[in-house]
Amino acid sequence: MLPAFVPPGSRFVTKFKFPYKPLSLLALVAVAAALVLTRPEPPPAAGEPPPLRVQVVRVDQVDVAPVETVTGRLQAARRSQLRFEVGGRVVAREVEPGMQVDAGQVLLRLDDGDFRTAVVEAEAQLSQEQTQLTRDRRLLALARDNAALQRAEVQRLESLSSRSLGSASQLDAARGRLLQLESELAQLQAGVDSAEARLALRRAALERAERDLARSVLQAPFAGMVNAVMLEPGDYVAPGGEAAVLIDPAQLDFYVELRGEVARALERGQTVVVSVDGRPLEGRILALQEQPDETTFTHAVRVRLDGGQAAPGQVATAAFPLRRREAALLIPVTAVLRDEGRSYVFRVRDGRLERIRVELGLRLEARYIVTAGLAAGQLIVARDVAALSDGQSVEIIGATDR
Structure with missing residues (x-):
C-alpha cells in the first residue's frame, strides 16, 4: 500500500515490507540457474571449412614400351564348310x-x-554327232x-554350142545340174564346218554329266579331321546344302580385331607371343587388315601358330x-x-x-599417358576425384610414385 501524499519539505519515514517469502526467492534463483545451464550453444561463427585430406601422386616421366594384351580363341587355320554341288x-x-x-x-x-x-545319254549324243560328221565328210x-565332172560337162557343151555342134x-x-550340185556341195560344206561346234557342245554336255556324277560323292579336299556331319542316310539335300565341316588342326590361327593405334604398330611376319593355359607359344602375324571395318573401326589380325601344343577352341591371350x-x-x-x-585432373x-x-x-x-596439360614432377590427386572442386583447400596425407 502506497503512503499518503506528503508535502514537499516535510519528513516522512515509513517501513516497506517485502511481500514474498524466502522460499519463493530461492525457487526463482533455482529456475534462473536452470535456464542458464540448459541454454543452447550459440552457432559457430561463419568461416572456411577445414581442409580436405587427399592422397597425391607425382607425375612420372619415363620411357615405356607398351604392350596391348587381348584375349580370343584359337581356330583351325584350314577349315572347310563342305557342300553338295548337286541335289539328291x-x-x-x-x-x-x-x-x-x-x-x-x-x-x-x-x-x-x-x-x-x-552320262550315258550324253555319250550317245556325242557318238551320234561324230558318226554324222564322218558321213558328211564323205558326202562332201x-x-x-560330181561338181567337178559337171563343170567339165558344161564346158564341153559350151564349146560345142559355140561351134554350132551342140544343142x-x-x-x-x-x-541346171551344175547349180544343183553346187547347192548340195555348199550345204554339205556348211554342215562339216559347223560340226566342230556341235561336237564341242556334245563334249561339254558329256563333261557336265560326268562332273555331276562325280559330285554325287562328297570327298575330303585335304587331309584333316571331320568336325561335323549334317546329313543322315535318307535325307534329301538341295544343291549348295551344307553337308560336313572339315578342319586341319596341324596349324592354328589366333584371330582378333584391334583398334587402329595397335594395328598401325604391327606388320606382317612380326613375331607375337600367344599364351595358352599359361604356356607361351610363338606365332607370326599372317594377315593384317589395312583398312578398318566400317562398322567397328577395328583391324582384323590373324596370328599363325603350330597346332602341336594347342587345340582349336582354346582361349588364348596375345601380347x-x-x-x-x-x-x-x-x-x-x-586420378x-x-x-x-x-578429361580433368586436380593439381595441388x-x-x-x-x-x-x-x-x-x-x-x-x-x-x-598424358599428351598435354601436365608437366613432370607436378602433384595431382591420386584418387576419389569425383567430389572435388576447383579452389578447394586440401591437406596432403600421403604421396605415391605409382
Whole structure:
C-alpha cells in the first residue's frame, strides 16, 4: 500500500515490507540457474571449412614400351564348310565327327542313278554327232567330185554350142545340174564346218554329266579331321546344302580385331607371343587388315601358330608390342575426372586444388599417358576425384610414385 501524499519539505519515514517469502526467492534463483545451464550453444561463427585430406601422386616421366594384351580363341587355320554341288538323296554316310581322313576320302554319297543315266545319254549324243560328221565328210568329197565332172560337162557343151555342134537344151540342162550340185556341195560344206561346234557342245554336255556324277560323292579336299556331319542316310539335300565341316588342326590361327593405334604398330611376319593355359607359344602375324571395318573401326589380325601344343577352341591371350614412347608422362587412371567428354585432373598447389584439363593418350593397364596439360614432377590427386572442386583447400596425407 502506497503512503499518503506528503508535502514537499516535510519528513516522512515509513517501513516497506517485502511481500514474498524466502522460499519463493530461492525457487526463482533455482529456475534462473536452470535456464542458464540448459541454454543452447550459440552457432559457430561463419568461416572456411577445414581442409580436405587427399592422397597425391607425382607425375612420372619415363620411357615405356607398351604392350596391348587381348584375349580370343584359337581356330583351325584350314577349315572347310563342305557342300553338295548337286541335289539328291543321301544313301551313305561314311564318316563321323572326330575321325581323321585323307585327301580324297569319301565322306557322303548321293543316289547317282539319274547322274549315270545323264552320262550315258550324253555319250550317245556325242557318238551320234561324230558318226554324222564322218558321213558328211564323205558326202562332201563325193559332191566335190560330181561338181567337178559337171563343170567339165558344161564346158564341153559350151564349146560345142559355140561351134554350132551342140544343142542349146542340153547345155541348159547341164548348167541346171551344175547349180544343183553346187547347192548340195555348199550345204554339205556348211554342215562339216559347223560340226566342230556341235561336237564341242556334245563334249561339254558329256563333261557336265560326268562332273555331276562325280559330285554325287562328297570327298575330303585335304587331309584333316571331320568336325561335323549334317546329313543322315535318307535325307534329301538341295544343291549348295551344307553337308560336313572339315578342319586341319596341324596349324592354328589366333584371330582378333584391334583398334587402329595397335594395328598401325604391327606388320606382317612380326613375331607375337600367344599364351595358352599359361604356356607361351610363338606365332607370326599372317594377315593384317589395312583398312578398318566400317562398322567397328577395328583391324582384323590373324596370328599363325603350330597346332602341336594347342587345340582349336582354346582361349588364348596375345601380347602385341606397340611403339616405344620416350619420356612419356604417366598418371593413374583413378586420378582422371570425366566431364562432358573431356578429361580433368586436380593439381595441388599451395594447399589448394586446381582443376586442369588434360589430353590422354594410350592406356597402359592402370595408367594413362598424358599428351598435354601436365608437366613432370607436378602433384595431382591420386584418387576419389569425383567430389572435388576447383579452389578447394586440401591437406596432403600421403604421396605415391605409382
